[in-house]
Amino acid sequence: MLFVRDDALKQSFTTMLNKLIFSHRQILKPYLESLKTSSSDDSLHRIQQIQTLLAQNTEKRETLTMLMTQGIIDPVLYSQETNELLSQADSFRDEIEALKNEVSGDVNKITETTALIHFAEKSAMLQEFDKDLFDRYVKRIIVHSRNDIRFELKCGLTLRERK
Known part of the structure; x- marks a missing residue:
């Protein structure tokens, strides 16, 4: 089993956060802009497409119902087609629900990134580990080796620190 000293982990976090404070304009601001423009727009566009398909699906089922009540199509065929359309709906x-959850996750990443940028803009370089900052910004730690630690941040970034 691999063990990383607690003080080495704290020092790695402090170094990583100082790097973000120093270079937030080059790292965090472009990341925030990409979050705002990329996946949410694609997801919202896809949701609109699916809603159109869902409306078409409803129209087809209404047409089938009308054709069956007029005796134009067989009840067995009506049942098969309707069940297929209901399954498709x-x-x-x-898919719409999954995309909405994805957009919601992007909104959370945007919120977390914005908070981190505000911190980095106003903060001086850290001299020591701050547990509150660690709890505020780190989602989890990934230890690849004694010398390679990665911090998965709540904003969605994973940043690597080597010792």
Whole structure:
């Protein structure tokens, strides 16, 4: 089992945060802009497409119902087609829900990144480990080796520190 000394972990975090304080304009601001423009726009566009498909699906089911009530199509065919359309509609709704969750996750990343930028803009270089900052910004730690630690931040970035 691999052990990393607690003081080495604290020092790595402090170094990583100082690097962000120093270079937040080059790292965090472009990252924030990419979060704001990329995946949310794609997801929202896809949600609109799926909602259109869902409306078309509803129209097809209404048409099938009308054709069956007029006796134009067989009840067995009506049931098969309707069940297929209902299944497709469920799939569309599931995809919309997944995309909404993705957009919500992006909003959370944007919020966390904005908070980190505000901290970095106003903060002086850290002289020692600050547990409150660690708890505020770090989601989890990934230890690859004694000399390679990665901090997965709540904003979605994973930053590597080597000793």
